[in-house]
Amino acid sequence: MEVIALHPYSALKLAEIGAKIFPPGVFQALSGDESLGPLITGHPGIAKIGFTGSVETGKKIMAACASTLKRVSLELGGNDAAVICDDVDIDQVVAKVTFLTFVHVGQICMNIKRIYVHENIYDKFLDAMVKAVAQFKTGDHQDAEAFFVPEAAQALLTIGTQGWKVATPERQKPETGYFLTPTIIDNPPDDSAIVTEEPFGPICPVLKWKDEDDVITRVNATKYGLGASVWSKDVPRAKRMVEQLEAGSIWVNTHFELAPNVPFGGHKESGLGMDWGEVGVKSWCNPQAYWVKHSG
Incomplete structure (x- = not known):
């Protein structure tokens, strides 16, 4: 299970649209107060956290995910x-x-x-x-x-x-x-x-x-x-x-240009990992080495 934290209204709208496309349970939105975050980061059934927010909160999320070695993508503050x-x-x-x-x-x-x-x-x-x-x-x-x-x-x-x-x-x-x-x-x-x-x-x-x-x-x-x-x-x-x-x-000669096929993320304390593009898709996957030996 993966969790992406979004602004409340946009997340609910995406879940509304997603419910019309995906099978039940594939895409969900959870709403709650500040107690919800620690429940998500500490839950052993959640495999990855994707977070967009402040540097300070991102550090807390990364520390909380360490208990279960969750994968983490962080898109944090910028200057x-x-x-x-x-x-x-x-x-x-x-x-x-x-x-x-x-x-x-x-x-x-x-x-x-x-x-x-x-x-x-x-x-x-x-x-x-x-x-x-x-x-x-x-x-x-x-x-x-x-x-x-x-x-x-x-x-x-x-x-x-x-x-x-x-x-x-x-x-x-x-x-x-x-x-x-x-x-x-x-x-x-x-x-x-x-x-x-x-x-x-x-x-x-x-x-x-x-x-x-x-x-x-x-x-x-x-x-x-x-x-x-x-x-x-x-x-x-x-x-x-x-x-x-x-x-x-x-x-x-421009700024703020984005595209879904171009990786997006920050260096230093502005983030960890990338979203979007092939790099972003792969960050939500677990590589697996596959060996087959035929008996002879």
Whole structure:
């Protein structure tokens, strides 16, 4: 038996669809409180756990599965970096990068969460990004035109105590709902929390870089390794750079691209194992050596 943990409503909907296709008992959805997880991870009849969530919870799941040596696939947090070279079309790239940073109010593991911009275009890029964010509407989840809706989780927004330079102005929030102001931090120190931790909210640091080797080292200096991208008109250069980044998914002039036939997973503390693609399918199988000797 295999178990995959999903968000409650999506899991129930998948089970509803699956019940129309598979024989009874093949695909099930279980709902419960925090006591359900330990029952699943400790059950000897369950062969594998697939989990998507935080690094901290993933470590607890892995430890709990050790008692029965369950197979485990973990897709955990990310702190994805985007490296912007100085030859890009600023307006075009800003539009894409800003959307991929703040979509779903920054609460997707594969959102762009760190942006490294070459110093030659840093000021223009930052200014264009601030203007792009200002065009996104804040509103209730029932507002079809709203881009920023109430938060679903607590985000890293301890701006007042950090001394960071905020590039975006405070905006008026709706009276009801847990709203956070979309925030861009202007060139914070590399060791600041907004750079080293996953913010998981509508806040992102934009940092300067000059030397190619140096920026690769800075991007890789993290415990996370889910995704990363490089943006440049010089595609061979971008490919050379992105192939040195320590992440499970790497992109050139895009980010957040996924396909069911392409393996997906993280390096370092962003996960263990891969899903999707042939690699992902095989992770749900037990290899078996088969020997036959004919008597003679």
